[in-house]
Amino acid sequence: MRSRLDDLRNCVSCPRRCRVDRSSGEMGVCRIGVDVPVAYAGLHFGEEPPISGHRGSGTIFFAGCNLRCVYCQNHQISQDFDRQRSDRFPRYTVDDLAGLMLDLQEQGAHNINLVSPSHVVPQAAAAIEAARKRGLTLPVVYNSGGYDSLDALRSIRGLVDVYLPDLKYMDRDLAGRLSAASDYPEAASSAIREMFDQVGELETDGEGVARRGLIVRHLVLPGQLDNSRRCLEFLVGISPSVHLSLMSQYTPQHRARRMDGIDRPLSADEYEEITDFALDLGFENLFIQKLTSQDDYLPDFGRETPFLFRASS
Numbered sequence: 001m002r003s004r005l006d007d008l009r010n011c012v013s014c015p016r017r018c019r020v021d022r023s024s025g026e027m028g029v030c031r032i033g034v035d036v037p038v039a040y041a042g043l044h045f046g047e048e049p050p051i052s053g054h055r056g057s058g059t060i061f062f063a064g065c066n067l068r069c070v071y072c073q074n075h076q077i078s079q080d081f082d083r084q085r086s087d088r089f090p091r092y093t094v095d096d097l098a099g100l101m102l103d104l105q106e107q108g109a110h111n112i113n114l115v116s117p118s119h120v121v122p123q124a125a126a127a128i129e130a131a132r133k134r135g136l137t138l139p140v141v142y143n144s145g146g147y148d149s150l151d152a153l154r155s156i157r158g159l160v161d162v163y164l165p166d167l168k169y170m171d172r173d174l175a176g177r178l179s180a181a182s183d184y185p186e187a188a189s190s191a192i193r194e195m196f197d198q199v200g201e202l203e204t205d206g207e208g209v210a211r212r213g214l215i216v217r218h219l220v221l222p223g224q225l226d227n228s229r230r231c232l233e234f235l236v237g238i239s240p241s242v243h244l245s246l247m248s249q250y251t252p253q254h255r256a257r258r259m260d261g262i263d264r265p266l267s268a269d270e271y272e273e274i275t276d277f278a279l280d281l282g283f284e285n286l287f288i289q290k291l292t293s294q295d296d297y298l299p300d301f302g303r304e305t306p307f308l309f310r311a312s313s
């Protein structure tokens with residue numbers, strides 16, 4: 001019988017379509033083979049309220065990424081990881097990953113939150129299936145940068161309950177310059193349409209915790225408000241009731257510290273201009289951040305607990 005991991009033999013799991021044989025040690029852009037390095041797994045309270053709830057989201061942060069964002073706040077695990085090489089993070093087989101999901105369920109997580117899964121879809125899908133057979137009942141959240149392949153998403157229809165993608169760019173030049181992915185606008189817009197088709201609008205339980213549906217994140221970049229407007233115009237065309245999380249937390253990280261135009265934090269005026277634009281467009285479900293929270297959102301994967309967030313009482 002064909003295994004999901006067979007897809008790694010000629011990998012087109014994401015829009016990069018590298019066509020390398022990851023099962024024989026070849027590496028594509030993401031630099032990840034068959035066993036999956038996990039940078040952090042644990043309860044996380046810094047996601048949107050329907051994801052974190054009051055008990056925390058059961059996050060699994062995969063190391064590596066299929067994007068190369070110059071400002072990535074997780075660059076320690078998404079890109080530097082590649083330079084620092086291999087045994088920095090433990091590698092998980094499909095069975096190990098399933099066990100990790102069940103551990104998070106035992107810890108009381110509201111959901112299993114797969115963070116940056118776009119380059120490990122076959123492994124994550126096989127792990128969800130194995131965990132379901134072993135008693136996993138929690139909703140599964142697919143928390144991606146939005147650079148997802150349609151085929152990969154179609155292959156996980158029914159396995160994912162909540163999609164939580166970014167929509168970073170609707171500007172090809174910007175996507176090429178800042179994330180080395182000039183096809184990002186087409187890829188992400190197709191991906192988000194597919195996600196919405198699979199799970200629809202957000203449904204929550206009696207405590208306001210997500211059971212199913214779509215939440216889209218957009219990080220407002222300094223000096224790039226036209227790009228933000230185009231992203232929001234695309235999204236409102238899907239539905240004004242799509243849940244949109246407008247993120248203000250941009251601060252120059254990683255290579256962005258040396259790049260003109262994005263080497264400064266987002267200003268309060270810029271963020272307000274985009275939140276006003278979203279309201280004028282008619283978005284009915286907006287998550288808005290305080291600008292003072294910029295530093296709170298910066299993880300440090302050198303610490304045992306990378307996040308500053310704690311459960312609210």
Ligand code: SF4
Nearest residue numbers: 011014017018028030
């Ligand atoms: S997941 Fe994407 S980046 Fe990684 S090898 Fe496959 S096609 Fe390439």
